Amino acid sequence: MQQVTSPPAEVFDSARFLHAIAALQPKVAVFDCDGTLWPGDAGVGFMRWSMSCGLLSRDASNWLDDRYRAYLRGEVSELAICSEMVQVYRGLREQELRRAVGEFFERTVRPQIFPEMFRLCESLVRDGVELWAVSSTNRWMVEHAAAEFGIPADRVLAASVRVDNGVATDVLTDAPTDEGKAIALRRMGVTHPDAVFGNSIHDAAMLLMARQAFPVNPTPALLEFSASHGWPVFHPQPANH
Numbered sequence: 083m084q085q086v087t088s089p090p091a092e093v094f095d096s097a098r099f100l101h102a103i104a105a106l107q108p109k110v111a112v113f114d115c116d117g118t119l120w121p122g123d124a125g126v127g128f129m130r131w132s133m134s135c136g137l138l139s140r141d142a143s144n145w146l147d148d149r150y151r152a153y154l155r156g157e158v159s160e161l162a163i164c165s166e167m168v169q170v171y172r173g174l175r176e177q178e179l180r181r182a183v184g185e186f187f188e189r190t191v192r193p194q195i196f197p198e199m200f201r202l203c204e205s206l207v208r209d210g211v212e213l214w215a216v217s218s219t220n221r222w223m224v225e226h227a228a229a230e231f232g233i234p235a236d237r238v239l240a241a242s243v244r245v246d247n248g249v250a251t252d253v254l255t256d257a258p259t260d261e262g263k264a265i266a267l268r269r270m271g272v273t274h275p276d277a278v279f280g281n282s283i284h285d286a287a288m289l290l291m292a293r294q295a296f297p298v299n300p301t302p303a304l305l306e307f308s309a310s311h312g313w314p315v316f317h318p319q320p321a322n323h
Contacts, residue, residue, distance in 0.1 A: 091297070091305055092314040096198055099296070099316040103202070106294050108211050108276035112124065112267065113203070114222055114288075115217040117281035118298045119231065120194045121320065125219030125241075126150075128186050129167055137182055146170050160284060165257040168241040172252040176222070176245050181221045191227060196318035199279075199298065200231065207232035214239065216266060216288060218259040239266040251323040263288040275315070283307060 094102065116123045129150070133143040146166065153163040171179055206213060215228040218240045224240035244253040258266040264287040267275070278285075278292035283303035289295040290311075297308045297315040307317050 089309060091300075091309040094237070094314045094316045096316075096319075098314075099198075102204070102294070102314070103206075103277060103296070103323070108156055108293075110212045110214070110272060110275045111277040112214045112216055112272065112275045112279070112288060112292070113231070114263075114282070114285045115215055115227060115282035116219055117301070118279050118285075119199050119203075120191055120196060120229070122194065123219070123300065124187070124191050124223055124227065125164075125167055125217075125218065127190055128183060128220070128223055129170075131173075131186050131190070132182070135182075137174070137178075142170055153231050160218075160259050161257060161262065164241050165254050168220040168243055168257070169252040169254060171250045172243070174250050176248050176250055179222045179250060180226070183220075183226050183313070187226050192230070194321050195230075196299070197321060198317055198318045203231040203233070213237065214267070214270075214272060215275070216240070216258055216263045218263075218284065220256060221256075239263075239270065260282050261287045264291055267291065289313075 113119060116125060129146060132138045149158055149166055152158045180288045196248045203213060206245060213233045214222055214237045215233045218241050221240040221242040225235045225238050228238050239258050240291060241242060241257045242255045244251045244255055256266060267288060277296055278289050279296045279298050280289050281299045282301045286307055295313045297304050297313055299317060300308060300315050305315060
């Protein structure tokens with residue numbers, strides 16, 4: 083039997099992308115972060131930076147490097163590695179971690195922010211739209227980055243651990259990825275967001291919650307998923323284009 087494939091996903095240019103969002107008149111918009119608001123994975127970048135600058139001990143660095151290599155081989159699940167990449171900072175003072183993510187963000191992430199996505203968030207904030215950030219990257223990074231986009235800390239859902247007396251523990255409190263992203267939103271009362279923006283198949287569950295899904299900078303798996311659901315996709319211009 084011949085396999086039936088979906089036609090390629092429609093591609094929005096910037097004008098049509100912005101028009102579609104404006105026509106939707108959203109009240110609540112949800113954003114993934116890594117790959118959606120900027121290219122690459124800030125969580126992985128911060129992990130490697132933590133190792134190279136000595137924020138993590140050599141033993142912790144070697145353990146996490148082994149785990150991440152196993153993840154790339156398909157031997158560790160997405161949920162497990164997202165959890166372990168925040169749990170590994172146990173024993174460090176949260177103040178130190180926030181200072182470190184701030185330095186990393188300024189050096190590495192800020193220069194790569196997609197200008198069109200930054201301006202979109204600015205516009206939505208001006209219009210009074212309630213913005214949420216949902217990410218499997220550590221909460222310290224996501225809170226710092228989200229603030230740049232006008233998203234307050236109480237509307238950030240990210241990989242996090244319990245903090246006792248200002249010190250990070252390894253007691254996981256959340257690691258939203260895949261269906262966990264949708265679960266985290268529902269837990270906060272966000273059950274039917276108007277617009278959801280994501281770049282990866284791990285955002286699929288929360289994209290399906292939206293009145294309108296907006297795949298941005300999609301990975302091959304999400305591009306195929308978008309085509310099967312009739313979702314137009316958007317490829318933002320890189321910074322300094």
